[in-house]
Amino acid sequence: MAFDGSPDGREALAQVEGLALSCGATVHLLAIVDRTESMPVVEAMSFVVSDAQRLAVQEVIDEGVRRLHGAGCSTVGALRYGRPSEQIVQVAREIGADLIVVGHRDQGTLARWLNGSVGETILHKPPCSVLVAVKPEGRMDNVKPFERPKTRGKKAS
Secondary structure, eight states, X not given: OBOOSSHHHHHHHHHHHXXXXXXXXXXXXXXXXXXXXXXXXXXXXXXXXXXXXXXXXXXXXXXXXXXXXXXXXXXXXXXXXXXXXXXXXXXXXXXXXXXXXXXXXXXXXXXXXXXXXXXXXXXXSOSSXXXXXXXXXTOOOOOOOOOOOOOTTOOOO
16 A cells, blocks of 8 residues: 555555455555655756655654554555655565555646646556545545654653
């Protein structure tokens, strides 16, 4: 499952949890740092991923893994760098995935044209079936926002 910690991603996480528990599957939770959105070092298109950016993405993966483990799912987390659609397909091939799961971010036509759609791009050459998790209309969110881990050594005021 491609996971970014967004509300759409958390909805997909909740749906994956149910699927994994019902069939005893292992969930491979994947977060991707898109280097095209990172800081360019020189005009030759070399990009640097900041430690803060890497740590923030790692926190998202760690929280997703904790949630799935807490629900009783077998879960593996991974962090990759590159174009999300390419990394998702590559990892699915590497692990022999039976299903790719991505969340659905509701965008208008212009935004989708400008930004592209990871889910749509994956559909061009998927190594397995693809599930685009969508929150059913009229249903309240069944996921809560992530809570930041408490900092050790500091007392709450």
